[in-house]
Amino acid sequence: MRLPCLLLAAALAVPAAATETMPPAPPPKAKSEKALTLGASYTIDLAVAGRGSNRLHRLDRLDLTGALASERFGWSGGRLFVRLLGNSGTRPNEDAGTLQGVDNIEVDKDGLRLFEAWVEQDLGRGSVRLGAYDVNSEFYFTDSSALLLGPSFGIGGELSGTGPRGPAIFPYSALALRGEAKVGRSGLVRAAVVNADAGTLTDRGGLGLGFREGVLGIAEAGSEGPGGKLMVGGWAWSHRHDRLGKEGQARSLGAYVLAERPFGERLTGFARLGISDGRTSSFRGGWQAGFTVAPAPLGGKDSALALGLHQAFLSRGERSAVADDGLRRAHSEHGAELTYRERFFDFVAVQPSVQLIRHPGGLAEARPALVGTLRLGWEY
Template identity: 25%
Template sequence: MRIHPLARALGALLALAPLSAAFATDNGYENTLTGDWGGTRSSWADSGVALGGGYVGEFATNTSGGTRKTSAYADQIWLSGDFDFQKMFGWQGGSLHVDVVDRNGTQLDNKASLGSLLETQEIYGRGNVTRLTRFYLEQKFAGDLIDVRVGRMDVSNDFFPFTCDFQSLNFCASLPGYVTQGWYTMPISQTGAVVRISPDPSWYVKVGGYQVNPNNLNTDQRFRVSAPGRDIGKLGIVELGFKSGQGQGELPGSWVVGAWRNTAPYADLRDDVNGDPAVLTDADSMMRNGLHGVYATVKQKLGTNASGGGLTLFANVVQADSHTDTVDQLLSLGFFLDAPFAARPADRISFALGRDRVSDRVADNARIANAAGLGPVAVPRYEYDAEVNYNFSLGRGVVLMPNFQYIRHPGGLATNSNAAVLGLRVAASF
């Protein structure tokens, strides 16, 4: 009898969950699946070696939309090591961070031909391979006033600090990296450096610079600490963040704005080298001298309920480069309701609405083709996405998140059938 990967994952996690209590102690490892390993883990951490890891698996099936009804399962295992040099050999403020990520599985959007702009399983992507995602040195100066990181990093580790509490990629983590070029998200790493200055705990400014090398995407990159071939440009990002309501009894909020510039050359989505519509000529596309964009992400808690949780609203805006990025704008808003019931203080209900915009230049191509008698070609504009989920805590380190997604006008095309997707995420912290 063939057992679905989701069933195997759930069975293993549920079997291990009761054991975690026996290995847990009253420290930071009490909320992990494997606990403190009889005190060994906390002893290592006290000596400067902190080990961690986790598993995320996402099942998705479409009840409508696409060319057929089917299902898919994708997952990720990650292992991390943080090495505190001050505890290990007296190097004040220094540390080394290493993360390895392994991804596997299939994607519903492809199997069902949903035509969606962003994925219904955020955990899928970048090949079924194991990669060195983070390998960087960190140095802090004057306490937390200045923080410098140098090495191999995913850009999502440092910029656009939005959590990943949804299965849809539209509402998960570092959104600019899903639509612009040269900004790679987990599990892809890039060689770079980041400097963060925090004059006060309530605000910071951060500047980052990264190589732009498409070979970082190669599936044979694996554990290499550099990418083969020459860089085609540099990616620079600046971010300013504020925190409000950090005092006792106050309602916390975070307000972040940022901008990026990529110096690499990219093809114009519409024009050829002569400035004419490329869809009507055989000429090469015009090459743009770099691209740029801006973003903002806001999160604000509005109140506290009797269970100790409460309602938090969020909003995200990403404006990419309309000349070179097919999806040039992401808008989303929603809420988190923590501790929705007194009997379930660790649970959470989440809801989000989003709109993805296809660049005007892509739409122009369709209009020009139709006017020239090359059609009919559907003109893409906006895709609308929604997700509601319930984050159900099973015990130490294990969480189930059933969810429902709805996609209107997949691909920004009114001619595409709207898609309804049922999903289930299982996650565990080791």
């Protein structure tokens, strides 16, 4: 636990320098002078996961977005956003055997889905958003970790593994009401109530509207601006869910803190720490830390280099389940990732990545999983 604490302290102690936000970022807002903004991207991952398998996995994702500003229609400060995702391919984590996953575009079911569809109203010093929503588009999010392929760098496992189908994060969204308010020069308060029945309109069962499973409440507050980001957040489920490794049900809750700071004009570091009660999920807490350099050393003007470390601590229920199978349990699953991205012609990106995960699956005697991935991307 010393590493994330030291990084958090360093991030807060070093004076910040202004720098541009690292890509990729949450869905862009449509400019007021342009009524309709469209976007499209296509990503292909070619991955090999070690531990005795030489299978080449192929995954792909089609991402289509549209943002419509309302000013030209007599509605001031409104915005409509829609996002379609199409995912297909094999599953490299079947070979890697990790609890957190190894590729952030891997899905358990292929198909085209309406992932986000919401309307937002600008209130001057804040905004309100209503519709099918991705929690990780704004909550528990750091720009400088978004280049990394490991799913744990998107949102902590102590939150992503909770709920009846997980929270409303990729590849499932949920009906949500989100409010946001700016405080002072850089202060920010954000909160959302999210339907616990996550899904999408195009999946079987559709987007849950009945709230039979209850809701997820999540909030974060802190400061965000050119000089960096420091946020403290908390979350809780309204309904009880099945306990892991024990009979009965329990209500799940947790908290997190994240820091992100630029160091000079090219380097941006991040550190995140999350905890939970651990009664209904595989993890009771974890941390992620690393940095992104953009442009990368010896790279082009649009290149980027990122290094990330992560560790997720197994919950008592997960450790008991491993022991019940006659296997020796580990206290955590942890690893590292190094990735580099280079852009060509402003719309083509090539990104190799290497990951090493120790104690995959929470097994003390499991061989480390070495995962190599080549990501190819096209953007419009």
